[in-house]
Amino acid sequence: MPRWGMVIDLDRCTGCGACVAACKVENNVQFVSAAESERGRRMHWLRLLVESTGTYPEAEIRIVPNLCVMCDNPPCTKVCPVHATYLGEDRLVAQIYPRCIGCRYCMAACPYSVKVFNWSDPRWSAETRSILNPDVSLRPKGVVEKCTFCHHRLQAAKEVARADQRPLREADYQPACVQICPADAMTFGDLDDEFSPVSQLRRSARAMRPQEHLGTEPKVYYLQRRDAHV
Amino acid sequence: MRTFEPSATSDPALFRSIDHTTTKFYVTVGVLAAIVLFAVFMYVRQVVLGLGVTGMMQPVTWGFYIVNFVFFIGISHAGTLISAILRITQAEWRRPITRMAEVITAIVLAIGGLHPILDLGRPERVMNVFLFGRLQSPLLWDVTSISAYFAASTVYLYLPLIPDIALLRDRSRRLRWFYDFLSWGWQGTPRQWKVLSRAINIMMIVVVPVAVSVHTIISYIFAMTLQSGWHSTIFGPYFVVGAIFSGIAALFVTMIAFRSAFRLEAYLKLIHFQQLAKLLLAMSMLWTYFTFCEYLTGFYGGEPEELKSILYKVTGQYAPLFWLMVACNFFIPLVLLGFRRFRTIPGILIASIGVLVGMWLERLIIVVPTLENPRMPFPSGIYVPSLTEISLFAGALALFALSFLGFAKLFPIVSVWEIQEGRALAKVEMEERIQSYLPDEQAGHVQA
Numbered sequence: 001m002p003r004w005g006m007v008i009d010l011d012r013c014t015g016c017g018a019c020v021a022a023c024k025v026e027n028n029v030q031f032v033s034a035a036e037s038e039r040g041r042r043m044h045w046l047r048l049l050v051e052s053t054g055t056y057p058e059a060e061i062r063i064v065p066n067l068c069v070m071c072d073n074p075p076c077t078k079v080c081p082v083h084a085t086y087l088g089e090d091r092l093v094a095q096i097y098p099r100c101i102g103c104r105y106c107m108a109a110c111p112y113s114v115k116v117f118n119w120s121d122p123r124w125s126a127e128t129r130s131i132l133n134p135d136v137s138l139r140p141k142g143v144v145e146k147c148t149f150c151h152h153r154l155q156a157a158k159e160v161a162r163a164d165q166r167p168l169r170e171a172d173y174q175p176a177c178v179q180i181c182p183a184d185a186m187t188f189g190d191l192d193d194e195f196s197p198v199s200q201l202r203r204s205a206r207a208m209r210p211q212e213h214l215g216t217e218p219k220v221y222y223l224q225r226r227d228a229h230v
Numbered sequence: 231m232r233t234f235e236p237s238a239t240s241d242p243a244l245f246r247s248i249d250h251t252t253t254k255f256y257v258t259v260g261v262l263a264a265i266v267l268f269a270v271f272m273y274v275r276q277v278v279l280g281l282g283v284t285g286m287m288q289p290v291t292w293g294f295y296i297v298n299f300v301f302f303i304g305i306s307h308a309g310t311l312i313s314a315i316l317r318i319t320q321a322e323w324r325r326p327i328t329r330m331a332e333v334i335t336a337i338v339l340a341i342g343g344l345h346p347i348l349d350l351g352r353p354e355r356v357m358n359v360f361l362f363g364r365l366q367s368p369l370l371w372d373v374t375s376i377s378a379y380f381a382a383s384t385v386y387l388y389l390p391l392i393p394d395i396a397l398l399r400d401r402s403r404r405l406r407w408f409y410d411f412l413s414w415g416w417q418g419t420p421r422q423w424k425v426l427s428r429a430i431n432i433m434m435i436v437v438v439p440v441a442v443s444v445h446t447i448i449s450y451i452f453a454m455t456l457q458s459g460w461h462s463t464i465f466g467p468y469f470v471v472g473a474i475f476s477g478i479a480a481l482f483v484t485m486i487a488f489r490s491a492f493r494l495e496a497y498l499k500l501i502h503f504q505q506l507a508k509l510l511l512a513m514s515m516l517w518t519y520f521t522f523c524e525y526l527t528g529f530y531g532g533e534p535e536e537l538k539s540i541l542y543k544v545t546g547q548y549a550p551l552f553w554l555m556v557a558c559n560f561f562i563p564l565v566l567l568g569f570r571r572f573r574t575i576p577g578i579l580i581a582s583i584g585v586l587v588g589m590w591l592e593r594l595i596i597v598v599p600t601l602e603n604p605r606m607p608f609p610s611g612i613y614v615p616s617l618t619e620i621s622l623f624a625g626a627l628a629l630f631a632l633s634f635l636g637f638a639k640l641f642p643i644v645s646v647w648e649i650q651e652g653r654a655l656a657k658v659e660m661e662e663r664i665q666s667y668l669p670d671e672q673a674g675h676v677q678a
């Protein structure tokens with residue numbers, strides 16, 4: 001079974017935000033009002049963290065796409081009291097929305113702050129309703145959600161492969177953010193296949209994983225110059 | 231062997247709260263009920279509109295509800311634990327205090343136990359905890375230990391209440407059926423006394439480890455995560471010490487309030503306050519020691535994430551609250567309880583209110599700053615509670631006072647039979663002591 005993972009090249013990333021928009025539309029992530037957004041309730045499964053370091057003339061701005069890193073040893077699934085978040089059969093950290101009781105313990109336990117909570121029921125305008133993705137369920141208020149690596153795309157790809165009576169190929173499946181990235185900064189694939197692009201990139205000297213020292217074994221890698229770090 | 235028969239007539243002051251209902255009582259109940267009803271309304275509104283009506287947000291996803299959960303469950307250690315320890319050590323001065331302590335525990339535990347449910351995004355799915363519960367989650371450990379503690383402490387409250395209920399049953403026709411049912415056929419036969427005292431002895435031992443486990447496990451909710459400021463090995467005992475500390479303070483405030491409201495000055499004497507004040511002072515020193523250990527090791531090690539959250543509390547955004555907490559939990563008790571001159575009832579009351587404020591701040595300072603300082607460079611916000619959270623906090627406090635008043639209306643808040651037993655036993659014991667190891671009064675005359 002493939003071990004799906006992602007490599008994000010921060011030296012290539014332009015911070016254009018296409019991945020954020022693609023993710024939001026692909027996964028029916030709710031839009032909140034400007035006032036709610038100001039109060040810290042904006043919802044993103046993938047967001048850009050902007051960090052400025054140093055002062056002029058050595059000032060530097062770093063932009064880091066922040067999404068669920070799909071830990072192989074996830075601190076969030078351990079603490080869930082009702083098995084609403086778990087490490088699924090594809091080694092992806094999954095959420096069961098109809099079972100989640102909304103205690104937000106997984107959010108408190110996540111060292112990457114990537115889980116988001118539905119503070120109120122989503123309100124879809126006529127326009128946004130018309131572009132909802134039918135492959136992704138809508139979440140009600142009061143449950144936790146997060147990036148799934150566009151798991152619905154994996155399901156569809158598996159079905160196509162089964163119909164064609166062939167094994168699933170790496171090229172069959174790609175999350176929306178990776179697909180849209182105009183700078184080619186995101187690479188997706190099987191980390192266990194040593195010839196895959198992700199495997200080769202993650203062995204690069206520029207590669208590192210966020211909060212690696214916590215032993216969470218993330219499956220998202222970042223590439224960047226050695227003098228900077230996440 | 232028992233040499234006394236509890237009597238309903240010799241301590242009329244203890245039945246005063248049951249027999250006389252003043253206008254002041256009705257007014258107090260009315261005001262408290264209004265606060266509780268408003269809180270219920272605000273909660274229903276929250277269920278309908280979602281948790282967006284609170285002040286919680288990303289990344290501070292836990293706020294007042296979890297802070298108050300930890301605080302109230304902490305208070306619940308007042309009771310049962312203190313009363314059990316005093317019974318086990320046979321501290322004679324415990325007699326007028328134990329009942330109140332046990333009532334506080336049962337009420338506060340019920341209120342505190344509700345708080346995680348107030349905090350749920352989908353409260354109607356709370357049964358999932360039993361249907362799909364996973365024992366690897368510290369929340370499940372909590373559900374288990376809190377329900378065990380609630381069961382143990384209500385039994386421990388009820389058992390010593392039985393002879394008093396029988397007195398109430400026999401003295402008047404009012405609510406006869408109610409007391410008759412609750413007294414469980416108590417006739418005060420020697421066998422019944424023997425069984426009762428054995429049951430109390432078993433329960434007083436059982437509740438101690440259960441009580442210790444409860445707040446240890448509440449600390450585990452935080453300590454089991456990897457977050458800086460939470461992931462600490464001393465959190466278990468640190469929380470237990472804080473729980474007993476705030477519990478004694480709550481006991482003092484309740485004792486002083488009911489002492490003046492129901493004129494119990496003859497039963498709750500200065501000596502009771504002074505004895506318990508020593509325990510409060512000792513807990514204050516223990517709490518200070520734990521706090522010192524916790525912060526010094528984090529600061530000295532200087533791990534960047536840990537240091538960030540410590541400095542945020544000690545010198546940053548939370549500094550005023552942090553130092554107010556240190557003043558309330560260390561300096562005020564040290565001065566007011568450490569010097570005999572201030573160890574009066576007003577002094578103890580001020581110290582206790584200080585400790586309650588300080589311990590509530592301590593829970594806030596543990597829960598919120600860690601969430602405000604996530605490991606990722608997240609645009610962090612400052613958590614400010616909304617009217618919903620404040621009114622639910624007020625509602626919880628009002629519900630506590632209301633339940634306590636309701637209890638005082640139905641049952642004596644000072645154990646009648648234990649007071650009378652104390653009087654009878656003290657006389658017998660004194661005579662035995664004179665006979666056993668003191669010389670006879672005539673002995674000296676014979677030798678001379």
